[in-house]
Amino acid sequence: MGQNRPMAGIVTRLGAMLSLAVMFAFVKLAGEQGVHVTESLFYRQLTAMPLICFLIMRSQHGWPSIVSNKHKLHILRSTLGIFAMGLNFWAMTLLPLADATTISFTVPIFATLFAAIFLREKVGIRRWTAILIGFVGVLIVVQPGGSLIPAFGAAVALGGALVTAAVTMVIRMLGRTETSVVTIFWFSVYTLPALTVCAFIYGGGHDAKTWAYLLGIGIFGALGQLGVTQSLRYAPVSTIVPMDYTSLIWATFFGIVIFGQFPGLSIWLGAPIIIGSGLFIAWREHVRASKLTVAKAEPSA
Template identity: 30%
Template sequence: MSPNTRGALLMMGSMAAFTVNDAIVKLLGSSLPLFQIITLRGALTSVWVFLLARHLGALHLRFDRRDRVLVAMRCVSEIGATFFFLTALMNMPLANVTAVLQALPLTVTLGAALIFGEPVGWRRMLAIGIGFCGMLLIVRPGPDGFTTHAIYALLAVTCVTARDLITRRMSAHVPSMVVTLATALTVTLLGLMGSLTVSWVPLDWQLGLLILGASVFVLMGYLCSVMVMRVGEVGFIAPFRYTSLIWALGLGWLIFGNWPDPVTMLGAGLVVATGLFTLFRERSRRRRG
């Protein structure tokens, strides 16, 4: 199996694991408060990540102060992303929220151009504009403007974009598993603080198994996403990120009986198509460079 094939399979595995986790969390949302879910899932995930990091020998803080500040900033961005995304997920169809997140290659490209001054040609800027139009078709503002849940989905995209841009500024000396563990612990702390404002619901064995399953799938997603960065060409592997939308469509229909309407599907298609074009142009630019 070639490195690119392994990378593509790992990327698809990562997207599948994260999307299954999203479906489980949405399922839990009908029985448990959101902050209780975040706390319990986060605590279990932190344990799994810590054990994995210890096994890999990747637990150390031997990197400079600038990187530590960036890790802290990334954790703050992850807090916002987790809260806004899960709140939107509880109130919107799984496929719709996932489709909005497919705009990330576009928003990261735009953010890199605006903040870091990275060159972006007119073709990619046009693709970004069309992609944003597709995103508007997904969240569709009504006569009174965007719904609160649609705004939360857009804020989640903003936070994840900030997180990814911060990650790009980190040096190679920062272990991926340290960043992952810091993220898991920070999100767990968010859930714990928020859970103090709600009444906890007793767990039965079914809810307990679902939370355990969510934590395992999050770990699988993290593990695959770390491994995928170590094999193959990023330009070849990155487009397989969009397989998460296929999983979201299937799980949304099987578990929740939701299927996006034609306008939403059109918007999702525009977002995916323009994202793929942006990745293709980036790959071509690097080859010419």
């Protein structure tokens, strides 16, 4: 199935963002019931595993497709990935949903910065400008020294964005030879044993409501993961990435309706700046990729 169904890709991505927003709402609800972050992570990964196995069986090459010679990178991706997911889950329990979601939008800013520093990718003046503007948005949201947002929660959220940006670099390296489903499979394989131990240590008996929250984390996390993966089969990244920012709409809605948390003025001022920076970086990445494709095709033209 080629990337020739943009509307299907957009709709699928929108559904994925809604699913992930619901998952984070359940993460926050579970946290309020005293559920440890590692237990939420365990059920998130455990529920996703059957879905991943189903996708592998449905793939063209089936189970032989999971064979990989990049296990060092898979282990690195899994280590960084579980820390990133843990910090992001933790941030959702410490901050209002809209605040934590807004700070998470700094991932493309950090990813571009890391690519320039560690992968030696050429970053032009336009993207550097977008990075600087994005950080201005972060300062508006976080307001160091005078913010209504808890400093510790903001630090956890920024830490989650930083580690997630590092994960994107490793995934880009894996993407040269591995499919997204294979990468997700090994992520689950390498993280579930440690999470099982953590769930045994920190988990415990829960009432029916709390178990429903944990089930919701697993189901909507798996649906969101499936939607994100499937959307990439329908349309190019440049077409669907802007849909990711709709998660702020859902985070704001759930924050108000479920938790009675209204976004402060700093969110209304800073979020558009961060989102605009991320969209511009995504657009420049698309332009850069298009130029590279044309350059590679010219010698054989």
